[in-house]
């Protein structure tokens with residue numbers, strides 16, 4: 319961390335080539351730099367330099383990555399998937415510490431330097447997931463920053479004892495209060511949001527609510543979340559993940575909702591799913607709403623997809639939202655970089671002098687070309703230290 323590094327011949331955000339001097343984990347200068355005895359010189363070979371990618375929504379505690387292939391035969395509905403997962407974890411020997419570390423390695427190899435992970439809290443497994451991901455967060459603190467969302471995956475009110483476990487998770491060190499489909503899961507949106515906002519107030523933590531509820535129901539719940547956020551003066555500290563309801567076809571109603579989300583300072587996380595109506599990316603950004611993205615579950619009991627590559631996620635956002643123009647595709651890149659950083663409230667995020675040297679190099683003619691080609695990342699740095707090369711992490715996991 320105290321080492322001085324000169325990153326030679328790199329192109330910040332795909333602009334002209336320059337050198338970047340890194341000292342004590344931060345960018346000390348940008349511009350032609352002469353080699354010195356004290357500085358280690360790294361040849362960037364004209365690669366594009368971006369700040370580290372931000373994985374703003376995943377589930378580190380339950381990936382099956384690296385485990386024997388899980389043959390999936392679960393019916394395609396939310397409650398069936400939740401129940402199957404809760405019942406499968408022990409049988410298949412899912413160890414949250416081991417599995418979260420494996421996903422961290424995958425993410426860092428692709429250039430991710432910050433992760434927000436929802437972690438299951440339920441009465442069947444208690445805080446096993448939170449303990450596991452906290453162990454990984456500590457063990458790999460030098461290679462990635464992990465934010466933990468205490469997440470009531472099996473419902474908050476319908477399983478007695480869950481809110482007490484949520485409280486305990488937040489006391490232990492979870493960073494964010496999670497929630498899940500207040501209307502359709504608990505059938506009690508008021509009760510659910512009472513608990514979520516009370517926990518946020520008690521622990522002084524932000525909120526990130528999974529909202530899969532579609533159409534009118536989702537719009538109703540979103541309005542309740544907006545109302546609560548205003549009443550608790552929590553603008554800037556609330557995220558709605560998925561918000562599929564913003565993909566509803568009532569153009570005027572969605573316009574009004576987007577205006578209110580922007581006014582209230584509520585952020586939206588969208589994965590750009592292929593299979594659901596979802597927030598229209600450009601319209602949401604143009605309304606002034608902060609937007610971040612994430613892989614969601616990677617190779618878990620829910621489904622077999624995902625590889626933790628946030629540049630691939632930018633491509634999915636582009637394909638879902640019909641983004642073909644270069645400037646539009648770059649807005650998807652912003653979502654997986656600065657968008658995520660603003661939602662997570664990261665200090666010193668960027669490639670300017672003074673910013674934290676959390677960086678990724680990407681090969682490509684232009685940034686758009688680099689994104690659509692998404693070649694292995696030549697170099698990833700965390701606080702000025704090289705943590706991955708040529709797409710592979712420089713550390714091992716179990």
Ligand SMILES: [Zn+2]
Nearest residue numbers: 436528614615
């Ligand atoms: Zn999720």
